[in-house]
Amino acid sequence: MRGHERSMRNMNIMKPKNALKTIKRIISYMKPYRAHMVLVVICVLISVASNIAATYFLKPLFNRYIIPYIGQQNPDLSEFIKTILVMGIIYTIGVLATYTYNRLMVTVTTGTLYRIRIELFSHMQTLPIRFFDTHTHGELMSRYTNDTDALRNMLSQSFVNIFQSMLTVSGVFIAMLLLSPLLTGIVVLMLVIMVFIIKKLGSKSGKFFREQQMAVGKVNGYIEELIEGQKVVKVFCHENKVKADFDKLNGELFEAAKQANTFASMLRPIMGNLSYIHYSITAIAGAVMSITTGFDIGSLASFLQYTRSFSQPITMMSEQFNSILMALAGAERIFDMLDQEPETDEGFVSLVNAEKTEKGEIRESSKRTGIWAWKIPKDDGGAEYIEVKGDIRFNNVVFGYEKDKTVLSGITLYAKPGQKIAFVGSTGAGKTTVTNLLNRFYDVPEGAILYDGIPINNIKKKDLRRSLSMVLQDTHLFSGTVMENIRYGRLDATDEEVIEAAKLANADSFIRHLPQGYDTLITADGMNLSQGQRQLIAIARAAVADSPVLILDEATSSIDTRTEALIEKGMDKLMEGRTVFVIAHRLSTVRNANAIIVLENGSIVERGDHEDLIKQGGRYYQLYTGLLELA
Numbered sequence: 001m002r003g004h005e006r007s008m009r010n011m012n013i014m015k016p017k018n019a020l021k022t023i024k025r026i027i028s029y030m031k032p033y034r035a036h037m038v039l040v041v042i043c044v045l046i047s048v049a050s051n052i053a054a055t056y057f058l059k060p061l062f063n064r065y066i067i068p069y070i071g072q073q074n075p076d077l078s079e080f081i082k083t084i085l086v087m088g089i090i091y092t093i094g095v096l097a098t099y100t101y102n103r104l105m106v107t108v109t110t111g112t113l114y115r116i117r118i119e120l121f122s123h124m125q126t127l128p129i130r131f132f133d134t135h136t137h138g139e140l141m142s143r144y145t146n147d148t149d150a151l152r153n154m155l156s157q158s159f160v161n162i163f164q165s166m167l168t169v170s171g172v173f174i175a176m177l178l179l180s181p182l183l184t185g186i187v188v189l190m191l192v193i194m195v196f197i198i199k200k201l202g203s204k205s206g207k208f209f210r211e212q213q214m215a216v217g218k219v220n221g222y223i224e225e226l227i228e229g230q231k232v233v234k235v236f237c238h239e240n241k242v243k244a245d246f247d248k249l250n251g252e253l254f255e256a257a258k259q260a261n262t263f264a265s266m267l268r269p270i271m272g273n274l275s276y277i278h279y280s281i282t283a284i285a286g287a288v289m290s291i292t293t294g295f296d297i298g299s300l301a302s303f304l305q306y307t308r309s310f311s312q313p314i315t316m317m318s319e320q321f322n323s324i325l326m327a328l329a330g331a332e333r334i335f336d337m338l339d340q341e342p343e344t345d346e347g348f349v350s351l352v353n354a355e356k357t358e359k360g361e362i363r364e365s366s367k368r369t370g371i372w373a374w375k376i377p378k379d380d381g382g383a384e385y386i387e388v389k390g391d392i393r394f395n396n397v398v399f400g401y402e403k404d405k406t407v408l409s410g411i412t413l414y415a416k417p418g419q420k421i422a423f424v425g426s427t428g429a430g431k432t433t434v435t436n437l438l439n440r441f442y443d444v445p446e447g448a449i450l451y452d453g454i455p456i457n458n459i460k461k462k463d464l465r466r467s468l469s470m471v472l473q474d475t476h477l478f479s480g481t482v483m484e485n486i487r488y489g490r491l492d493a494t495d496e497e498v499i500e501a502a503k504l505a506n507a508d509s510f511i512r513h514l515p516q517g518y519d520t521l522i523t524a525d526g527m528n529l530s531q532g533q534r535q536l537i538a539i540a541r542a543a544v545a546d547s548p549v550l551i552l553d554e555a556t557s558s559i560d561t562r563t564e565a566l567i568e569k570g571m572d573k574l575m576e577g578r579t580v581f582v583i584a585h586r587l588s589t590v591r592n593a594n595a596i597i598v599l600e601n602g603s604i605v606e607r608g609d610h611e612d613l614i615k616q617g618g619r620y621y622q623l624y625t626g627l628l629e630l631a
């Protein structure tokens with residue numbers, strides 16, 4: 001599927017939607033390098049001018065210092081040598097200027113890409129979860145790799161090349177006109193024919209080039225998918241089938257690449273030969289002119305030299321056309337991601353450390369006191385403080401990920417401070433969705449969620465999330481040590497606090513048995529740990545965050561029942577004084593909850609404690625006794 005999506009994307013890989021706008025925007029990223037760019041322009045001007053000027057010197061060189069001396073016994077070569085020296089100096093200046101602008105462009109290019117990457121990454125951090133839910137990872141990755149790379153190529157080469165080519169072409173054109181309008185006419189006519197041939201060949205090669213890009217996309221997508229799914233391939237013994245599929249895709253790539261490169265490799269020699277023909281026709285025409293009309297040899301020598309510097313940039317520009325289009329299309333995809341709306345946050349209530357005065361008033365504190373307060377700014381500049389207790393209420397919450405598909409229909413529930421609330425229900429019932437709303441991964445369109453009486457939309461997202469410790473349904477660990485991974489929950493936690501949290505989660509004993517204990521490196525999302533061990537670390541990470549509300553989404557689903565029972569003891573301590581939401585399929589974990597909420601199809605169908613629900617003999621009873629599975 002992913003490979004397919006990628007290949008669909010590659011269909012448009014070569015076509016920028018609005019080239020001019022994109023170029024303008026790329027240039028805007030070069031702003032900090034304004035001085036560099038001015039220098040680059042100056043150097044390009046010098047380089048082009050010196051090239052044109054040095055060639056122009058051929059005319060006096062021939063007319064004044066070579067032809068008159070032909071056949072002389074003792075010619076005075078001093079003027080001749082002087083002219084050669086001047087030409088040499090001019091060429092040297094040109095070479096230096098070329099070297100300088102190339103060096104400058106390296107700085108401009110790397111610096112510009114550095115800025116774009118930073119902006120892209122920090123913008124990505126502001127994007128809502130919805131964005132990540134609706135884009136494949138491969139697609140997002142390619143903005144940082146392929147697209148940035150195409151852009152780098154363009155910035156470092158094409159940009160300046162084209163500027164230089166255009167200058168050269170115009171300068172040389174004027175110089176040629178000055179030397180001989182008639183010959184210039186012939187040259188231009190020949191060039192029109194050449195460009196026509198390039199276009200013909202180019203459009204053919206462009207088609208195959210696009211096919212090649214598409215084939216590369218398919219092959220890459222396939223490899224990526226198969227690396228991820230390697231275990232499934234082995235389990236179902238699909239190795240041969242997979243190889244055959246790959247062979248097919250690889251064959252397509254081979255064919256497309258062969259075609260594309262055949263045309264591309266034909267283009268150069270054809271152009272080379274054409275330009276020689278072009279050159280000799282011009283030379284013959286010039287010779288005829290100098291015999292019949294007395295066109296001087298010096299002008300002819302300069303003119304022929306110009307012919308070369310005239311046709312070369314034109315063929316080069318037409319050759320680079322494709323890669324420029326590709327780079328612009330890549331740039332557009334980068335900008336498209338930069339233009340994605342960031343997550344909005346209209347919240348104004350913040351979470352602060354607090355202390356209680358003797359009279360029981362809440363005051364803000366600069367230290368970590370273990371007491372938190374919501375700080376609600378008032379119009380007069382002061383603030384009102386409400387102690388964070390962990391009282392959470394859902395009032396008739398209706399929600400759907402997509403507009404016309406309701407996932408939660410009218411959820412009303414409350415969790416009093418310190419209570420343990422459990423959600424149970426079949427797969428896809430909407431349990432995780434409830435927590436996604438509580439931490440504002442998604443906003444509630446209808447109904448309200450109140451946190452200590454404050455609508456959660458009024459609370460700053462960061463502060464809201466800081467007040468919730470979460471163990472997500474899919475645990476994700478980062479590369480780093482075990483210690484660092486647990487500390488992710490609260491960056492200022494000391495080593496002792498981390499170890500304390502690990503003990504609460506009953507992770508301490510297995511961690512101590514790892515080769516380097518807490519300093520063991522976790523690789524690739526915890527591949528070197530068992531699923532259950534990963535969950536234990538995730539629980540420890542939530543424990544170290546030490547927030548007033550704790551949410552556990554299938555936190556112990558992969559942990560054996562004995563360890564789970566051990567964790568529960570630690571958990572009791574962890575849950576003390578906190579409001580806890582537990583989601584679990586294994587109903588033994590939810591038995592001691594204050595309230596069990598049974599969700600089905602996005603509605604609450606039952607609620608009560610374990611005893612009540614068993615007595616009712618309804619849905620929970622069925623789930624608990626396994627009758628549902630047997631039916």
Ligand SMILES: Nc1ncnc2c1ncn2[C@@H]1O[C@H](COP(=O)(O)OP(=O)(O)OP(=O)(O)O)[C@@H](O)[C@H]1O
Pocket residue numbers: 133401402407425426427428429430431432433434473
């Ligand atoms: N990001 C999403 N985009 C669109 N639909 C989603 C998304 N996440 C979940 N859903 C849909 O919402 C419904 C509820 O999903 P949810 O993850 O809340 O179920 P759950 O009760 O947690 O199930 P499980 O026990 O399997 O974890 C499902 O029908 C699912 O298809």
Ligand SMILES: [Mg+2]
Pocket residue numbers: 431432433473553
């Ligand atoms: Mg879930």
